[in-house]
Amino acid sequence: MNTFKAYRLAGPSLESLQQVTETIPVPAAYEVLVRMRAASLNYKDNFYLAGDQGIRLPRPTIPLSDGAGEVVAVGAGAGRFNVGDRVAGVFVQDWLYGPIADHAADSSTTLGHGIDGTLAEYRLFNQEGLVKLPENLSFEEGATLPCAALTAWNAVRGVRAGQTVLILGTGGVALFALQFAKALGARTIVTSSSDAKLARASEAGADHVINYQRDPDWHHAVRALTSGHGVDHVVDAVGPDTLERSIQATRREGVVHLVGLINPAGRIDPMLILGGTVTVRGVRVGSRELFEEMNAFIAHKNLHPVIGHRFSFDDAKGAFERQLSGPEFGKIVITW
Template sequence: MKSYHLDIPGRGVAGLTVRDHARPQPGRGQVVVRVRASALGYRDLMVLADDYPLPIRPGVVPGCEGAGEVVAVGEDVGRVAPGDRVAATVFPRWLDGPFRRDDAAQLGTMIDGMLTEYAVLSEDGVVPIPEHLSFEEAAALPLAAVTAWNALTTGGAPRPGETVLTLGSGGVSLFVLQFAKLAGARVIVTTSSAAKAERLRALGADEVIDHRRNPEWSEEVRSLTGGRGADRVVDATGPLEQSLKSVAVRGEVAFVGYWLSGAAGARPIDPGTLFKAAAVLRPVATGSRAHFLELNRAVAAHRLRPVIDRVFPFDQVPEAFAYCEAGGGFGKVIVGHG
């Protein structure tokens, strides 16, 4: 079997190497998954650049999103069996409830991830995937979809007729759009191009705001909502100040960590802006195994399919990273493992 390894964090793709290994064997409570597809995104670029808040173990197998089939199980494994189609959870120890520091072990940084032909995972670190999804589609779920589900549902899912505002057309925002429409919400999305705006409307967006033409886009959100503001804001791109000015009184801003790496819009917030919002500001860092199981039930019931931008073969992972870094795509970037 072959695996990619990040031998020198901080050098980007140049820090990756490919190694040959013997096929692994599972230990107690572990499973071996033949990885059929994995997914890449901005988070993975941060890891390669050594610009990530969690420790990165030199030599780690990168990639936190992937799906495949169980080919072997260790002693005391009862959740899954050989032949089961599964996806990996990003935080294998975060099973349910609020996130704790003890849950911080993450695939692709502190423990080996999914850019490999065979992955050894804990049985608690995999979930079944909906039957109607391909492996490539299922690989799109573990990070962006779970983050979107957590952002939308923790503390109560949107109600029919409520307004959800999501920022940008990245993976998290596309899932927010899809999930919020399933709940019957009105969805407003910000974007940067007419072409993306057209695709967002085709996915069900009720209103699309061009944030480049209107940097003070919170004013347009207020106008579109009769001055009330959005009941839920999912902020994955910033500026956070505009999100706080867009949210309704007693609403919520789910803050999805775009500030990492000094991203555009990551500037200090005036305490007065925070106070005047009169809303909850909640940091969101992916989600738990329980979140993943919940979203899978919704995906299966509605036969929802992720938006896939492009699929690269396993031997073109460096090219897939370069494509991600160039930006401009729409949907998840997938690596097919064959």
């Protein structure tokens, strides 16, 4: 059998997600054939299914940016990898180091957007678009890293021991940010709409928790927890809806890492940035170089991603339905 199963998403609906059979490709020079073993979903995948924010795939595309698998064949000159290596794909395939290149900022080289993604039994990559998995992680844990984890690492990698980090929500990015910030020696404050999720965040290492629905002025509570000064860093995975309060929860010369666009509408008062002498930093996922740095940190600290639900390859639609039904505590993983 030289065929494999994959899914292709033809339009913004779950009905448009169809399983297809395709021919297993042979790697050309500098290419690597990966037998995919697991994939995971992210908030952004809702956009492709629901057509939110005008985001549409340019053509029937194999969905999902995040996945991990095993190298089964390498083309001539593909010396970065050997058969048997356990690997994950880089979110923006040609973003190797430094800031994102202008040509890549339109997502044309992003897995599961401009090019085919990971929801397939086999996937051919250019060798530059892969990293080795941390040794301590399973395939399904490794499959959660390319988007949410790398974004969180990009946000918090500069945190120093003893600093205080505020993390908004308990979504995919937030839970990785919590794990990384704790492992870097920070004091952490987590907000959530759910007391049950806050209890789990405490188990995962949050030093202080705040229910943002009961306490919509949570920035005051954050200041109170920091002797009135504010936190050193905020990981804001929500967006304009929370940004003003994130700035007001931050100490002088502190940094708000703006990651989220759950609610892209809204305006902020720029005087809060100036008056507070706060830096607001836009974060977009990360380069291959940061991915490799993060993987070394994960292995060194023996961190394990939080997985919420597992689905089989043949029940991939179930995974998308679960993702669309609302935020999960822990990543949704498809495994095969």
